[in-house]
Structures are given as structure tokens and as C-alpha cells.
Amino acid sequence: MTDDKAERAIRMIENCSDAKKLRQFAANARREGLEAVARAAELRLYEVLPKEKPGSFEHDVWRSIYALEGSLTSERGKTTRLGRTRPKIAQLGELETVKDLILRKKASEGFFMLIDRHMAELTFEAVALRHPAKFDDPVLEVAAARLRSVGIEIDRLQRN
Structure with a gap:
């Protein structure tokens, strides 16, 4: 994945509120060795998982x-x-x-x-x-x- 693709993936992650998709983003990124994208997906996941008011x-x-x-x-x-x-x-x-x-x-x-x-x-x-x-x-x-x-x-x- 190019830097441009990684940046686009991170922008998509920032706007995603679907836990299943975020987990998939993280798994795919980790498989491709893109730790920054995986981390962004996981941090966003931890933001959307709680049911309490953000x-x-x-x-x-x-x-x-x-x-x-x-x-x-x-x-x-x-x-x-x-x-x-x-x-x-x-x-x-x-x-x-x-x-x-x-x-x-x-x-x-x-x-x-x-x-x-x-x-x-x-x-x-x-x-x-x-x-x-x-x-x-x-x-x-x-x-x-x-x-x-x-x-x-x-x-x-x-x-x-």
C-alpha cells in the first residue's frame, strides 16, 4: 500500500463508526505490515465500542x-x-x-x-x-x- 493509500485508509477510519469494519481495517493493515493504519483502526475502534455518551x-x-x-x-x-x-x-x-x-x-x-x-x-x-x-x-x-x-x-x- 502506498503512502497515499495509507493516508486515505486513515481518513476512512477516522469517519468510520462500524466496529466490524474497524476490526477488518486493522486486520488487513496488520497483514500488509501497515502498523500505523492498524493502530489508527484500533484506536478508533476503542472510541466507538463504549455505549456511553462520547x-x-x-x-x-x-x-x-x-x-x-x-x-x-x-x-x-x-x-x-x-x-x-x-x-x-x-x-x-x-x-x-x-x-x-x-x-x-x-x-x-x-x-x-x-x-x-x-x-x-x-x-x-x-x-x-x-x-x-x-x-x-x-x-x-x-x-x-x-x-x-x-x-x-x-x-x-x-x-x-
Whole structure:
């Protein structure tokens, strides 16, 4: 695929809201060795999968979950679900789950997995910073410090 075709594919992906088509875009691009196109398709997929209103806190939480699950599924070749996070959300809700994971002494495994996959904007810490009205200052301070500790500029993560 030429650069022009790749650019056209990325533009099509940006306007696509069909999860099945986005998965196919990603699979085709990966098969052709076009990682940038595959990544664009996957990131768009994580944007359209949540049923919650785009831009909402809940949408951002589920976008994070789908991103980590999607990455792990792709890498492992088998469906992978976050077996502790999903039940915790079912029990406590998105807000309390995010607070709890941020306030732990050590960052969650999911935090490092998303950082390692260059998806810092999808960590729960970044989600909290984009929705500061939902959190107390100590939560926001820990979230910002944790992101800074791994070299992430928090200014670019806030309210995109």
C-alpha cells in the first residue's frame, strides 16, 4: 500500500463508526505490515465500542478498558478480558474503581501496560485528569505525579 493509500485508509477510519469494519481495517493493515493504519483502526475502534455518551467520564473509562483488552487480545491471540476491573466496576461503579486504582501505592498493571503500548491518554490517571470535577485533589495529584513519573507530559492529556 502506498503512502497515499495509507493516508486515505486513515481518513476512512477516522469517519468510520462500524466496529466490524474497524476490526477488518486493522486486520488487513496488520497483514500488509501497515502498523500505523492498524493502530489508527484500533484506536478508533476503542472510541466507538463504549455505549456511553462520547466525551463522558464513563465513555473514557470504557474506552480505556477496551483498549487494554484489545491490545492484550491481539498480542495473545485469544480473547482477553480484565477479570478484576470489570467485576469491580459492576460492584462499585466506574468512579470508585478509578479512584481506588489511582490511590493504590503502586500503579496498576494496566497502567504500565497502556504506557508500554504508547496509550498514556487511555490510562485511568489520564481519564481522571480529563474529568477533574469528578475527583478530589489528592486523586488528581497522584494521577498527575504517576504520569509524570513515567515521562508523560500531563498538559497534553487534559481535556482533549
